[in-house]
Amino acid sequence: MKFSAVLALSAAVMASAKSVRNHYPVRRESHKKGASSELQSQLPAGMAGFGVSNTQVTEVIIIWTNPGAGAPTININPPAGGAQPPAAAPPPAAPAAPAAPPAAPPAAGPQTHHVTVGGPSGLVFVPDQIKANVGDMVVFTFMSQNHTATQSAFATPCDPLPGGMNSGFMANPNNSVTPPPQVAMQVMVSDPLWFYCAQANHCGKGMTFSINPTAAKTQAMFQSMAIQQKGKGAQSPITGGAPPAANPATPAAPSSPPAAAPPAEAPPAANPAAPAAPPAAGGGVQTGTGQINGNGACVCAVTCTAGSFPAAVQGVGSFGGMAGSLPMNMMEA
Template identity: 50%
Template sequence: MKFSAIVALCAAPLALAGVLKAEVVPRKNDDSIQFVGGGGGGSKSSGKSSGSVVIQENIINEVIIIWVNNGGDATTQTVNSASAVNSAAGVAQTHTVVVGGSAGLVYTPNTINAAIGDMVIFTFMSMNHTATQSAFATPCEKLAGGMDSGFMANINNTVVPPPQMAMQVNVSTPIWFYCRQAGHCGKGMTFSINPTAAKTQAMFEQMAIAQNGTGTAAVIAGGTAAAGTATAAAASTATAAAAAAPP
């Protein structure tokens, strides 16, 4: 009897250890699965997983990338699902913006008014441009957490059909973009959505030239950029207005 009791007492801690081990291991595996999924695993239809792909470039979510196509025979890659629109404006509109090409270093048009839910499709022409989000006061600096198309090469317009990227507008406030190809923003290659009287596209372009260019606007045929020379005084006025106005 005494020997049996001793054996039972010795076996109990071993059995308990086995139970504890069985409980700990699955919890660790669950955490690992959740961590990997949050970092980009899982289905793209999941809100978390699609965000993990895009949020690093687009944390602010004033706009969200819906799909991207590199042109030619490339397959369209869906990044996020478009949100349903429920507004007084009714059905969402689609705005087409041509980037570069025969018009020169310009977005055509260089400004639009878009409602929440509207789609903007960038068509990238020659040579190699981006659509990169910035702040109003710093036109040629990438906005932390903002949207960035990355470089969409189309040398001499040889990619047919051209590369495109679609994004959906999530706010009614102003949103600002520029091309981050070397030297392009400094020549006024900027774009805006919903500019205001206090913060205009012309002011944004002038600050881009003053801060990063030669101080004179590039001559661009066929664009809608503001005509004339961007003087230092105009840029200073725009900068002061930017400091006084809300973002």
């Protein structure tokens, strides 16, 4: 065998050995796994689990989180079903309520629901409940002071659900973070979902939120149990508690002394004597006295009724008075 052939064969064997060395054994890349864990550790506190429960049943998926103040959005999970993630922006202002509610437009794909956490309204989620379909997005906007959106079970409103969604604390002191912090999640089930704020005693004061509550498990029931379990049972009148005790009644002002009684009225005078009854109607004659020309008394008579109209023409051409005549016997001595 020639020397050149031997050299070529040796080179081929060495090339084959190098190729095997490059593929076997498989190179360990644990440093890349460590880098991935480091990235996850940079996510806001409370994001562990990313909405997947211990039973591997996904109820909600956190899509992204944004700490606010113009910081870049941190994408956590891609939306399921090819849905487009909602943009990180302040929720639109609520429009004025129309005089008559318009007809509901037909649903057009996944909807985005905006929920404000805290802020001017106090320790509340606004709105405190929504109806969401599978695939809908929910964007939590965190206002003052420092709140969370933490998933819980219905029976234990103020305890975190193992493996459930937790936004972590989103600080916004005096609403000074502009735009405010936000967290977007996607609803993956049609079952009721329950949330609360894990800050101090906020849950015990009724700071709860629900998605798709039912008639058997309402948002009011969930809130009431939260107050009973973590708020020492001090429910507000809205959630079934007793109203605050009324202020003690102001004593009535003393009444003014009664006015002096008016002097007793004098007894009424005796009724005056009834006037004499007028003479009965008719042609009766009344006797009287009188004087004529100073020559002495005379006897005269009057009649209180008119006499009949004379049959003759004695009254023709006369005026005034009453027509009539006196009977002859009144003119006799």
